[in-house]
Amino acid sequence: AQKVTQAQTEISVVEKEDVTLDCVYETRDTTYYLFWYKQPPSGELVFLIRRNSFDEQNEISGRYSWNFQKSTSSFNFTITASQVVDSAVYFCALDTGRRALTFGSGTRLQVQP
């Protein structure tokens, strides 16, 4: 069975602080994809990143970076120099090719000005 755990229910930071959102996954499949989605107050899920299980290179995109470690089954997401516009619920998801994404319960990030 697949499972995604986002242990942090809610995080509050002050603008310009760095923040890391944790994601731990479980699967017996050796081939899979991991995703991060952002859900702003408007409600629409916005795709952020997709990584496959064979690529453990960390990725950086502007203020966003992702740390994928198969040894600990983790795919953590860091926002550097957070901004108020980063306030949203962030979901980590797992795709093992069984057609549907398995989502974590989400982490609500509040960035205070």
Place this chain on the structure above:
Amino acid sequence: GAGVSQSPSNKVTEKGKDVELRCDPISGHTALYWYRQSLGQGLEFLIYFQGNSAPDKSGLPSDRFSAERTGGSVSTLTIQRTQQEDSAVYLCASSPGTSGGSFYNEQFFGPGTRLTVL
């Protein structure tokens, strides 16, 4: 181009009534998904359509829930005899479907329909 659209954006209904939720996927996308997001929860898979294949209904919570996809495009999710526990945001997503035999495609989500059952 246009993204995934859903209608209505909000629906309030009385317990016991039937409701229909509509999803218009991105043109050309062969895969379509329905998810449910209850308050403060993650997304729960409901049903998946891929081209002309039989849908994967493994996530539907009860036989009160059904969905169809006409002409490989628009999809309707129907909930019969609604219950208060059906209150949630219903999200639709589409993706290009299989690519070189891979299911691992990015899913594009619609804005959702917020269903409230009184």
